[in-house]
Amino acid sequence: MHDSPRPRLIPMTPKQQLRAPRKARRLTQLALGIVILGAGVGLFVQAGLGLSPWDVLHQGISTRLPVSFGTVIVLLGLVILLLWIPMKQWPGLGTVANTFAVGPMADLTIAVMPAVHGIGWQLAVMAAATVLAALGTGLYIGAQFSGGPRDGLMTGLHFKTGLSVRLIRTSMELAALGAGWLLGGVVGIGTAVFAISIGPLTQFFFRYTVVDIARR
Structure with missing residues (x-):
């Protein structure tokens, strides 16, 4: 007896996303994923072991421009x-939620979670934050309401090339890290850990978080 194929991400227009079945499950998962992702981002900052690759790029660009x-x-x-x-x-909806809700959730986490001291605790919080970021990403993208700008680029390349989410996400993180470092962004051990692990972790969680919209 063969196992049934795993649910997969399906490219859809906004109207198709809203008309797709299992809407209550998908909306709940979208909200939960955004909360978990934002918490992961905030915890990563509080771990104090470096910024994520994209934030290294953001910081590097901000040092070169008057913004x-x-x-x-x-x-x-x-x-x-x-x-x-x-x-x-x-x-x-996932694009809108990512753009407007992840940042405030990260700010809230930073406000209630004090900065971590001691290398052991810092490493533990960094690891937990990375797992939460991957889980949150898997949940909100798996809800099939589209992703944020960077995640949408990842899934778009996945659809176009057929390459795994793991490979594409890791390549994107490393490219952002390299560009940010060249522009003067600050890199730490957490940066390297995030860049290497976020792709495989997101791919792992997709096994369980992609909602099967072919089944009502």
Whole structure:
């Protein structure tokens, strides 16, 4: 007896996303994923062992331009959204939620979670934060409401090339890290750990978080 195939991500227009079945499950999973992702981002900052690769890039760009760190995040996100067009990626609720809710959730986590001291605790929090970021990403993208700018680029390349999410995500993180470091962004041990592990971890969680919209 053969195992049934795992559910897969399906490219859809916003209207198709809203009309797809299992909406209550998908909306709940989307909200939960955004909360977990934001908490992971905040914990990673509080671990104090370096920024994630994309934030190294954001910081590097902000040191070269007369704009703030947050402004760079928004502007780079808009540029990446333009890359969705040739890949025929569509924004959705996940895109909006990522853009407007992950940051405030990260800020809330930073506000309630004190900075961590002691290398043992720092490493533990860094590891937990990386797992939470991957789980949150798997949950909210797996809800099939589209992803944020960077995650949408990842899934778009996955659809176009057929390469694994693990390989594409890891390659994107390493490219952002390299560019950010060249621009003067600060790199730490946490940066390397995140860059290497986020792709495989996200791929792992996708096995369990992608909602099967072919089954009602």
